[in-house]
Amino acid sequence: MLEIELKASLGGISPQALESALKKAGFAPGQIKEETDIYYNGNDRDFRKTDEALRLRSSRVLTGEVQSKTFITYKGSKVDSRSQTRPELETSVGDLDVMKKLLGKLGYREVMTVRKQRAYYHRENITVCLDEVEGLGRFIELEQVEEDGTAKKEAVIDRLLDLLSSFGIPQSNLLRESYLELLMASATS
């Protein structure tokens, strides 16, 4: 599975204007979640150099019945220079605290925690997220999941760029960096 993903800062666009543009474009509002992501560095290599990521995500659904879930995720390095596309492996984990201790015993060290509130919008196989990230501000993510590999990747990226443009967000707002990278950059600047 490949997730093809674009991210941009909202810049001058208000979240309200964007929400109504999304609805006009046929996107249906989905869940709102509070996500706390703990990122780890490698124990035998530096993930900042290999462009990999190991993450424990604690996700709390705020819409409907409140429920919490934990996931462990591995992300490989980005596969092209235009998008944030990476191979990804993710599964649920029963107990966050036990998994944190287990990773600690294996030698993984926490490097950063990213907290955000994320509102989901869906249209067919495209998901749009409006994110408010603690310490960073507001962002939009557009994601299309392709089960059958990289064949149509360039076409999908063009389609997502058109969509972004139709929301009034210029390509100059695009960001290749993850929230983790942006937070680490702002912490050291």
Added chain:
Amino acid sequence: MLEIELKASLGGISPQALESALKKAGFAPGQIKEETDIYYNGNDRDFRKTDEALRLRSSRVLTGEVQSKTFITYKGSKVDSRSQTRPELETSVGDLDVMKKLLGKLGYREVMTVRKQRAYYHRENITVCLDEVEGLGRFIELEQVEEDGTAKKEAVIDRLLDLLSSFGIPQSNLLRESYLELLMASATS
């Protein structure tokens, strides 16, 4: 949490004789499970040298409604010379195949798979397991879980040794090695 554990080969004792001895001693039969354990070596150190273990367990309950679950477990080195006692961290995992791939990406290599059928017996905080291990034979495990650390550890070991003796199993049948170690020894001998 500390699990205090003894293990012995059944030797000449038949499983049927042992089952009736367990019932006479007040143990209630519990679930029967089929457990498949995949063991990994470390990616930054040799777990055979550090006496640690990283395991993915796929557990299938054969009694009542059949259900499968996956667990990830880290075991630290043994804390004394008389028992198999180790600090242990375990939590459930949603998808075995994804977790296998994720550990592979992190650099963990499968070293051995241990398959066994395990019948559980319970009395208060003591659990007895009658195990039939593929390629090794039949064993008994006695385990007492202590939430509050190592204070009563020696007394617990003595109590479990008395219990073993009452089942007609001599102390010469005791084994400190894990099934993994026994299988690796038989594979190289």
